[in-house]
Amino acid sequence: MAPDTSQFATGIWGSPPPLELAAFRRQNSTLILLSLGVLLCLLGIHLVFRPLLGPLPFAIALALCLRFLLLLGELWLMSGREWLRPATFARVSVAVHLLFAVILARINSGQESHYVVLLVIPVLASAFWLSLAGLAATVLVASGLTIFQVWTPAGSTPAGVLVEYFEATTVALTFLLFAIIVRLLVVQQWHQEAEVRAGMAELARTRDRLVQEEKLAAIGRLSGAIAHEIRNPVAMIRTALTATSRPDASPENRDEFFSILAQESLRLERLTEDFLAYARQRPPERRSLETATxxxxxxxxxxxxxEEAGLQLEVAPAENRLASFDPFQVQQALLNLLLNAIDATPRGGRIRMGARQEGGRVVFFVENEGDAIPPAVAARLGEPFFTTKPRGTGLGLAIARSMARGHGGDLLLEENRAGCVRFGLRIPEEEAPWAPS
Incomplete structure (x- = not known):
């Protein structure tokens, strides 16, 4: 997206956007560390060039030490102080930088001109935080102090005076150029941040709209599935009622139709109960319980x-450990897995269940002998009302998965091959650690 030139001009000549506290803390903390580094470098330079500059005057040493302590105090204020007002604090910070430079200039009396580098810091801060008027005032003060530091001392030659003023004017122009360049870069940053915020806001609106549309689509799919599942038993009930009301119906036919009525009514009741169990999923009530229980x-x-299906049900031996879960929900989820395993296991086969520790979670598993689940079917396992059983509701695995996710875990198809199909109910530990009994 191309930048808005009118906003760009406003950013240069007008005021910066409102300062956010977190961003101001990062910027000002960086600026404080930079100032501390400059002070240490200046002291080091003076010590290195002591034969040329002479010993460090006591007044300058005292001023630098006090400034060092003030910067440390300002850095301390930046850490976790919610009452800070960024705009006010920014102005005060720039003013203190300039005041320190004025004091140092008065102490130097034009002899220690290398301390002029300290004026770069308030110019930099003004370009980030202040309006054009504040930036211009800062540059003027910095330029004035630079020229003031080379005020003609007594006994200087005219040629020496001109050289000093030429150098001071060059430094002042450097401040101006530095302020313009930094301001331009900062304005570009403001506009990029504004574009990013606008993009994020648009993404949030799009996400909310898509979520709403997906919710409506899910409600539509669920309503269609419910209507389809209810329509079949209702149609059978209607057909059976019509047939039993015919005068020529034999007693045998009437008994058969009454049996159909009972079966389809029971199927409709089971479908309603399963749907309510799926729709009214309550949050788990965790408590410490032995996995063996x-x-x-x-x-x-x-x-x-x-046993009625001619199957062998085994509970795998395991250490009796404590885990934290909702016992009613886990029992219901395991029962659903077991009933599915019973329906899928050929007569004479074996079903095995157990629990294991896996990192910070407990995994209950149910595995059965039988054919592998086809990939097309495996991809839809857990989908409400999807079933391959003639009399199934398609809610058993959906309920088990919903209960597992209510615990912060999930239901996964861990093994799917001929002779071994295993589902794992994974529940993260949250309240009670694993501990041997």
């Missing part, structure tokens, strides 16, 4: 169904 409860509920 949860496995034993689910296995006890499913064992009769497994």
């Amino acid at each position: 949860a496995l034993g409860s689910a296995a006890g509920l499913a064992r009769a169904r497994a």
